[in-house]
Structure formats: C-alpha cells, structure tokens
Amino acid sequence: MSERLYFTGIGASAGIAVGKAVVLEAARPTLFRVPVARKDIEKEVERFRAARTETRRQLETLRARFEEEHRETAGSIFEAQLLMLEDSALIKGTEETIRGEGINAEWALRMNTHRLTSSFGDVDDREKWVDNIEDVHDRLQQVLLGRSDHHDLSEFDEDVVIVSPRLSPSETALLKTRRVIGFATDKGGRTSHTAIIAKALGIPAVVGLHALSRKIRSGDIVIVDGSKGEVIVSPAAAEQAAYVKLRRAYLEGEEKRLRISRELPAVTRDGCEILLQANIELPEQMEVALRHGAQGVGLYRSEFLFLNRSPALPTEEEHYHVYRELAEKSGRYPTVIRTLDLGGEKYFHEVLDRDENNPVMGMRAIRFCLARKDIFRTQLRGILRASRHGAIHVMFPLISGLEELREARQVLDEARDELRKRGEPFAEDLKVGIMIEVPSAAAVADLLAREADFFSIGTNDLIQYTLAIDRSNESVSYLYRPLHPAILRSIRFVVEAAKSAGIPAGMCGEMAADPAAVPILLGLGMRQLSMDAISIPTVKDAVRSLTLEDSRTMVGEIMALATAVEVEEYVQSRIEPRLPGSAVPATRVEGP
Numbered sequence: 252m253s254e255r256l257y258f259t260g261i262g263a264s265a266g267i268a269v270g271k272a273v274v275l276e277a278a279r280p281t282l283f284r285v286p287v288a289r290k291d292i293e294k295e296v297e298r299f300r301a302a303r304t305e306t307r308r309q310l311e312t313l314r315a316r317f318e319e320e321h322r323e324t325a326g327s328i329f330e331a332q333l334l335m336l337e338d339s340a341l342i343k344g345t346e347e348t349i350r351g352e353g354i355n356a357e358w359a360l361r362m363n364t365h366r367l368t369s370s371f372g373d374v375d376d377r378e379k380w381v382d383n384i385e386d387v388h389d390r391l392q393q394v395l396l397g398r399s400d401h402h403d404l405s406e407f408d409e410d411v412v413i414v415s416p417r418l419s420p421s422e423t424a425l426l427k428t429r430r431v432i433g434f435a436t437d438k439g440g441r442t443s444h445t446a447i448i449a450k451a452l453g454i455p456a457v458v459g460l461h462a463l464s465r466k467i468r469s470g471d472i473v474i475v476d477g478s479k480g481e482v483i484v485s486p487a488a489a490e491q492a493a494y495v496k497l498r499r500a501y502l503e504g505e506e507k508r509l510r511i512s513r514e515l516p517a518v519t520r521d522g523c524e525i526l527l528q529a530n531i532e533l534p535e536q537m538e539v540a541l542r543h544g545a546q547g548v549g550l551y552r553s554e555f556l557f558l559n560r561s562p563a564l565p566t567e568e569e570h571y572h573v574y575r576e577l578a579e580k581s582g583r584y585p586t587v588i589r590t591l592d593l594g595g596e597k598y599f600h601e602v603l604d605r606d607e608n609n610p611v612m613g614m615r616a617i618r619f620c621l622a623r624k625d626i627f628r629t630q631l632r633g634i635l636r637a638s639r640h641g642a643i644h645v646m647f648p649l650i651s652g653l654e655e656l657r658e659a660r661q662v663l664d665e666a667r668d669e670l671r672k673r674g675e676p677f678a679e680d681l682k683v684g685i686m687i688e689v690p691s692a693a694a695v696a697d698l699l700a701r702e703a704d705f706f707s708i709g710t711n712d713l714i715q716y717t718l719a720i721d722r723s724n725e726s727v728s729y730l731y732r733p734l735h736p737a738i739l740r741s742i743r744f745v746v747e748a749a750k751s752a753g754i755p756a757g758m759c760g761e762m763a764a765d766p767a768a769v770p771i772l773l774g775l776g777m778r779q780l781s782m783d784a785i786s787i788p789t790v791k792d793a794v795r796s797l798t799l800e801d802s803r804t805m806v807g808e809i810m811a812l813a814t815a816v817e818v819e820e821y822v823q824s825r826i827e828p829r830l831p832g833s834a835v836p837a838t839r840v841e842g843p
C-alpha cells in the first residue's frame with residue numbers, strides 16, 4: 252500500500268473527484284513535417300511498417316484481454332482497429348505519401364488520417380469510425396515516436412482521474428466523452444485554456460502541481476478537490492469515504508442550486524438588468540450553458556473547431572453547420588462567434604508548420620487570419636450564412652488597432668461578395684465586434700468604438716499583456732492580478748469610450764466569472780458578462796445582492812487606490828463579506 256501524499260496547486264475547476272489515477276506520460280506530441288532524403292525513403296517506409304507490426308501486436312494483446320473478460324463490445328472495437336491496420340486506405344495511403352512527398356512517416360500518417368476522417372461525411376457510424384481511426388493513429392504515432400506507454404482513454408471502465416505533466420486543450424476537450432471525473436496536472440495556470448475547458452465541462456481539476464505526475468502511479472487512489480486546489484494520493488480509507496460523501500453532496504447540491512438559479516432574473520436590487528452569458532468551446536457545451544441559466548453565448552471560441560481536426564481545417568460547410576446549430580440552440584439569445592484565435596498555446600505549429608520563439612506575442616488570432624485570408628474568408632462565409640438562423644454576431648480577437656479592424660472588415664465584405672455571387676443568402680445586418688485584449692486596443696478604445704458594433708474585454712489576455720505575465724505559467728501566476736489599478740483603469744476607459752460612442756461593452760475574460768469583481772464591473776458601467784457556464788449562478792447571486800448605487804460608490808473608492816494589494820484588501824474587507832454565502836462561496840465545499 253502506497254504512502255499518503257498531499258499536494259496543493261491551483262484549483263482550476265470546482266468540485267470533488269475520487270477515483271483511480273491514470274498517469275499520462277506526456278501530452279500528445281506536436282508533429283512536424285520533416286523532409287526525407289530520396290535515398291532514405293525506403294528506410295522511412297520500413298520504419299512505418301515496423302510501427303504497424305508493433306501496433307498490431309499491442310492491439311491483439313488488448314483484444315485477447317477483453318475477450319477473456321467477455322467484453323464483446325470493447326473486443327469488437329479492437330477487431331475494427333486491427334482491420335484498419337490491414338486497410339489499404341490508411342496504410343497504403345501513408346506509404347504512398349512518404350514516397351510521393353518525401354516526408355516523414357509521422358506527418359504522412361497524420362495527413363492520411365485526416366484525409367480519411369474528413370471523407371466520412373454524414374454516415375451513421377461516423378463518430379465511431381473516426382474515433383477508431385484516431386485511436387489507431389495515436390497508437391501508431393506513439394510507437395513511431397518510441398513511446399511504449401500508449402494510453403487509450405476509451406479503455407477505462409471505471410471512474411478515473413487523469414494525471415499528466417500537462418494536457419493540451421484538445422486533449423482536455425476529449426475527456427468529455429470518457430469516464431474521466433477529474434484531472435490534475437503539473438503545469439498550467441488558472442486561466443490556461445486547459446483550465447477553462449475543464450471548468451466548462453464541469454470536471455474538477457487542479458493544475459500547477461509541479462511534481463505530482465512523477466510521484467504518483469497509475470492505479471493509486473487519488474482525491475482531487477478542485478474547489479480548494481488540493482490533491483491527496485492514497486488516502487486512508489476513512490478519508491476516502493468522507494470525500495466520496497462530499498462528492499455526492501456537492502453534485503446533489505449543484506443540481507438543486509441550478510434549478511433554482513435558472514429561474515431567477517439577473518437584476519440588481521435597484522432594478523438594473525445584467526446580461527449573463529456563457530463562454531463555450533464546443534457546441535456540446537450549449538446544454539450545460541443553458542442549464543446554468545446562460546442568456547446566450549458571449550464568446551464561442553471557434554478555434555476548437557480546428558483543434559479537434561488539426562491539421563485539417565474546417566470547411567465552410569462545417570463552420571456553417573456548427574454556427575447554425577449554436578444559433579438555433581441559443582433561441583432568442585445572441586451568440587457571439589469569435590473568429591479563429593489560433594496560435595499562442597493553441598497548436599500553432601500544426602497550422603503554419605514553423606516555430607516561433609514567443610508564439611503568444613507572435614502570429615496568432617487576427618494576425619494569423621489576416622495573413623491567411625483564405626482560411627479567414629472560409630470561416631466568415633460560414634458565419635454569414637448561419638446568421639440567417641438566429642442572432643449571430645461576429646467578433647475579432649486580438650485587435651491591436653484600427654488598421655486591423657478595417658482590414659478584417661474588408662475581408663468580411665469580400666466574403667459577403669463571394670456569397671452574393673453564389674446567390675447564397677445571409678443576414679445583411681451582422682454585428683461586428685472586437686475583443687479588447689491588447690493594451691494598445693484599450694488605449695485607443697475611443698477610436699475603435701467608432702468602427703466597431705460592440706466591445707468585449709478579454710481580461711485573460713489583457714492582463715497577460717498589460718502586466719507581462721504568461722497566463723499559462725504557474726510560476727508567475729502570483730503576479731496575475733485582475734485588480735491591478737492598470738487593469739481597472741483600462742476597463743474604465745474602454746467602457747467609457749463605448750458608452751460615448753453608444754455601443755455595448757461587455758467582458759468575456761475570466762474576471763467576469765469572479766463574484767467579487769461584479770460590483771466593480773457594474774460600478775464601472777458594464778452590463779454584459781460572459782463566463783464559463785459553471786460560474787453563472789454564483790455571479791447571478793452576486794448581481795442580485797447588489798445595488799448599482801453601492802457599486803458606483805465602491806468603484807469611486809477603489810479607483811482612488813494606488814496598488815493591487817490595496818484594491819485586493821478593499822475587496823476582501825468590503826466586498827467579499829457582502830456577497831451571498833461569502834464565508835463559504837456556493838461552489839466551494841469544506842474538506843473533512
């Protein structure tokens with residue numbers, strides 16, 4: 252029996268999980284396109300064939316294991332996967348690509364897998380086939396890269412907690428369909444995309460645990476307390492039982508709380524209505540959003556459409572169908588589609604096939620879209636077409652000044668012209684908003700407000716760039732201070748600029764999800780907040796407990812303070828005690 256270990260990290264997604272640990276060695280590797288010299292091509296094909304033989308051996312072992320346990324369904328999955336290894340489309344296609352293009356097996360395999368998965372169309376079993384092909388692909392890649400430890404998330408038949416040095420955003424998104432009830436990673440900050448997705452999926456998570464993945468073994472019992480940022484490995488039996496009880500109570504309490512909260516309006520005690528919306532990454536999250544009382548979607552991170560298919564890009568039809576589905580599900584409420592924010596931590600290499608020293612400051616988001624207008628126009632046509640089916644707005648990320656907004660609008664006009672030529676209908680009055688997340692955009696918000704239909708402040712990046720802190724680097728997360736006077740002044744300026752120009756300014760960064768920030772944001776004049784769905788009930792409670800008048804008074808006092816520490820102390824002593832359930836916030840539970 253292993254010794255009890257206790258770790259503290261950053262609570263990234265509230266709730267409690269108790270389950271067996273599955274330790275993943277590393278995140279899915281980033282693959283590169285590497286040219287292979289003519290003379291070495293047959294060797295490369297041989298390397299691929301050897302990987303195929305080893306993969307077949309692994310799959311046969313798994314199939315035998317499952318057959319022994321009479322797990323017919325699972326057994327037949329391996330059967331199907333083994334057939335794929337014989338299948339000429341994947342295997343011959345990859346060999347032909349290695350020879351034809353003179354490139355490495357990994358890249359050739361990736362290309363052929365995507366060719367295959369995107370050729371399936373709408374057949375009944377599409378998802379199953381795609382899952383299987385991707386599993387075979389992953390297994391082959393692991394073998395090619397010399398990693399013996401392949402982890403197939405579909406193998407789990409009990410509740411598990413994923414432990415990993417880091418998880419990529421798309422891996423985290425994949426966890427949704429599996430029996431994964433929690434996760435714990437060595438790296439990652441509170442606002443890394445991985446943390447954001449965990450929250451949106453309602454999976455308890457703790458990140459920034461440093462050495463956890465090296466100290467724990469697969470099969471160890473692990474407790475993840477995402478509310479407190481704690482992880483306990485190999486707890487005593489009584490402690491484990493206590494946490495199982497807490498988990499049950501937490502889940503039951505949550506359900507009840509949601510039912511009640513959904514029905515209540517988000518309005519201050521003196522009658523000011525606030526629009527509370529959800530940030531989502533996957534269309535499947537729409538239901539979670541509505542269950543939590545979201546009034547539409549204030550931020551749809553469309554790049555996840557890409558991340559789930561990379562390196563293949565979504566087609567116009569795919570864009571259109573996803574946005575149409577979102578608009579229809581959202582009903583009378585608006586849905587803001589943010590155009591691709593690729594780059595930064597989001598799989599840059601696979602798009603541009605080259606490296607950057609500092610990708611967060613590099614070719615990301617609108618910069619990437621303006622450099623690849625073909626990709627951008629494809630997305631914009633999808634958005635325009637979907638805009639006929641509901642209240643869809645478009646929003647450009649990472650705008651740093653007026654030139655970019657103008658150029659982006661011009662590309663939008665080109666997309667409109669293309670649709671007109673094709674006789675394809677679209678809504679003529681699509682609203683065009685921008686994210687304010689670069690300090691230069693905040694500084695010229697008055698100029699931008701003349702040419703944008705709305706603003707949405709992205710504090711995750713605005714704080715990162717204003718305070719010069721990598722938002723996914725846990726060692727500087729202590730410097731990540733939303734209440735820094737520099738941030739508050741930026742917000743005030745942006746909101747006032749929007750107000751003078753008569754356009755709405757909302758917020759969709761994580762700061763909008765913090766109930767203690769609500770009176771400040773309301774006092775500064777903000778009326779629209781978009782956040783991970785899970786936070787909506789708590790933020791709504793905060794809105795309902797306040798008056799606008801008090802919020803304005805508090806903001807007057809706060810704006811006179813000089814340091815982040817002073818503002819934080821003010822919030823702790825004057826705001827937090829006034830919030831409903833402040834001593835024990837609604838999403839927080841006490842451990843035994």
Ligand code: PEP
Nearest residue numbers: 688709710711712759760
């Ligand atoms: C932000 O920067 O605040 C934001 C909402 O965008 P993202 O987190 O996707 O970068």
Ligand code: MG
Nearest residue numbers: 688709711712
């Ligand atoms: Mg951002």
